[in-house]
Amino acid sequence: MNCPICGAPLGDYDNECKNCGTRRSEMGPAYNNNAGYSQQNSYGYGYGGNGMNGYGGNTMNGGSGYGNYGMNSSFGNNSYTRTQKSSPDVRKLILTLVAVLVFLLTFFVYQYNMNSEHKESFGDISITFPQKLKVETSSVFDSIDADDSHMYSNGKMRFAYIKKNTSALNLGKDNNEALYNLIFTLMDSGFEKSLKNYKRKDQLDNHLRFYCDVDGENHFCDMMIDLRDDNCYMYIAYCRTENENKYISKFKKMYDSIEYKN
Numbered sequence: 001m002n003c004p005i006c007g008a009p010l011g012d013y014d015n016e017c018k019n020c021g022t023r024r025s026e027m028g029p030a031y032n033n034n035a036g037y038s039q040q041n042s043y044g045y046g047y048g049g050n051g052m053n054g055y056g057g058n059t060m061n062g063g064s065g066y067g068n069y070g071m072n073s074s075f076g077n078n079s080y081t082r083t084q085k086s087s088p089d090v091r092k093l094i095l096t097l098v099a100v101l102v103f104l105l106t107f108f109v110y111q112y113n114m115n116s117e118h119k120e121s122f123g124d125i126s127i128t129f130p131q132k133l134k135v136e137t138s139s140v141f142d143s144i145d146a147d148d149s150h151m152y153s154n155g156k157m158r159f160a161y162i163k164k165n166t167s168a169l170n171l172g173k174d175n176n177e178a179l180y181n182l183i184f185t186l187m188d189s190g191f192e193k194s195l196k197n198y199k200r201k202d203q204l205d206n207h208l209r210f211y212c213d214v215d216g217e218n219h220f221c222d223m224m225i226d227l228r229d230d231n232c233y234m235y236i237a238y239c240r241t242e243n244e245n246k247y248i249s250k251f252k253k254m255y256d257s258i259e260y261k262n
Contacts, residue, residue: 001031003017003019003020003022003027004022004027004028004031005017005020005022005027006019006020006022008020010024010031116131116132117129117130117131118131118132118133119257120133120152121261122150122161123148123150123161123163124148124163124231124233124260124261125161125233125258125259125260125261126258126259126261127254127257127258127259128253128254128257129152129159129254130157130247130250130251130253130254131154131156131157132154133152133153133154133157133158133159134152134153134154135150135151135152136151136152136153136158137151138151139151139158139160140195140212140214141160141162141236144162144164144190144234145164146162146163146164147163147164147165148161148162148163149161149162149163156239156240156243157237157238157239157243157247157250158214158219158237158238158239159235159236159237159238159254160234160235160236161233161234161235162233162234162235162236163231163232163233163234164231164232164234165230165231165232166227166230166231166232167230179227180205180206180225180227183225183232184203184208184225187208187223187225188200188208188210191210191212195212195213196212196213197211197212197213197218198210198211198212199211199212201220206224206225206226207222207223207224207225208223208225209221209222209223210223211241214238217240217241218240218241219238219239219240219241220238220239220240220241220243220244220247220248221236221237221238222236222237222238222248222251222252223235223236223237224236224255226258228260235255235258237251237254237255
């Protein structure tokens with residue numbers, strides 16, 4: 001290859017003509033694309049030709065100069081890709097949130113139903129429980145001789161209904177207070193023998209309140225007796241002793257709700 005200016009021989013790796021001093025970058029495109037020369041840094045590579053740190057041409061790192069971000073272009077693309085991959089799947093996130101909301105709604109509805117007043121009818125009465133109760137098959141008060149009985153519980157409180165016909169006992173009806181005292185004295189004596197860790201608290205009107213162990217835990221019990229015609233109705237509401245203050249007013253409201261069918 002010869003210099004286009006003076007015609008002197010031009011080596012493959014000459015940056016300029018040794019005869020006339022013309023730079024290769026000034027000789028035109030045909031003299032700037034030489035394969036061997038492309039490996040060298042030059043004035044031409046800095047601004048118009050190929051170069052590692054060129055401003056406008058292609059670079060060894062797959063990008064152009066500032067116009068195409070050069071070496072930072074590849075880094076930028078990789079960063080964007082990683083950001084995209086690390087982003088959560090929106091659809092999956094929405095499904096998870098919906099599942100959580102459904103669970104919370106179900107839980108709160110269940111809690112509301114379980115802790116709302118619930119009216120039940122059985123035997124000769126209807127009564128409004130302070131919470132949802134289910135029928136219980138056994139009770140610590142099963143030993144009481146009864147003509148009819150029903151038991152309920154929900155793990156937090158329990159209730160027992162016991163009906164006993166007293167016509168054969170000839171208790172009389174002239175002095176209910178004396179009858180209540182007699183019955184409570186008998187019940188107090190009987191419970192002391194049949195209930196574990198029985199301890200009487202007090203007697204208020206037709207209520208006998210006491211403590212005893214149920215399933216290995218100490219319970220507070222509020223027993224109400226109601227004498228009607230020739231029947232003695234016994235109602236026993238009880239809860240764990242630690243919850244006495246929480247339920248004592250609920251038991252009173254529950255007893256006030258009792259309605260007799262006859």
